[in-house]
Amino acid sequence: MTKTLEWHGCPTRYAAGMFGDKWCFLILRDVLLHGKRTYSDFLASPEGISTNILANRLSRLEAAAMLDRQVDPRKASRVCYFPTCKARDVLPALISMMVWSTIYDESTEAPASFAAAYTRDPEGTIAWYEAEIDRVDASILGEVD
Numbered sequence: 001m002t003k004t005l006e007w008h009g010c011p012t013r014y015a016a017g018m019f020g021d022k023w024c025f026l027i028l029r030d031v032l033l034h035g036k037r038t039y040s041d042f043l044a045s046p047e048g049i050s051t052n053i054l055a056n057r058l059s060r061l062e063a064a065a066m067l068d069r070q071v072d073p074r075k076a077s078r079v080c081y082f083p084t085c086k087a088r089d090v091l092p093a094l095i096s097m098m099v100w101s102t103i104y105d106e107s108t109e110a111p112a113s114f115a116a117a118y119t120r121d122p123e124g125t126i127a128w129y130e131a132e133i134d135r136v137d138a139s140i141l142g143e144v145d
Contacts, residue, residue, distance in 0.1 A: 018064060019090075023049055023057045028066065028083075032091055033129065035136040037080040038072065061087075073142055082137055092126055 019025050026047055030036040036045070042054055049057075058081060061067040066087040072078040095118055102108045102115040118125045 018066070021057065021060075023053055024061055027054075027057055027061060028087060028090060029094065031067065031081060031083045032087065032094060032133065035132065037082065037136065037140060038078055042081075066090075072140065074140065080140055082140075083133060088130065088133065091129055092122070095122075095125065095129070 019028070026045065026049070027042055030042055030045055036042055039054065039058070042058070043049065043051065058067065058069075062069050062081070064086075065084055067081040068084050070080050070082060072080045098110060099115045099118050102110045102112070
């Protein structure tokens, strides 16, 4: 029986334990930037995650208090995953890494305007994404003003 390493203490090790798995990282991208909330939304992502890996990573992110799992009020047989404050606090780092990628990834799919907007006004860009997260969540939870 192998003993799992505790990933607490060192900030780099903790972050690597949380985001080092590409699927967890992509699910967070989809929740925070693309407005995805349901299992089928995540399954439809272009990276092609398998169903068993998706179920595992959603459970892992929920256990890590990054996602809040709730029954979809629009359809009781469906579950939605909402980003927690802990997940939303990752937004500036996630966007910074994406901007870094636009510089070094010759095949980037991000428009040049994305990196330029963030470089020009990082706080405004983060605020825009925060508002979008709130809008998506409110549309699902029925809290639209």
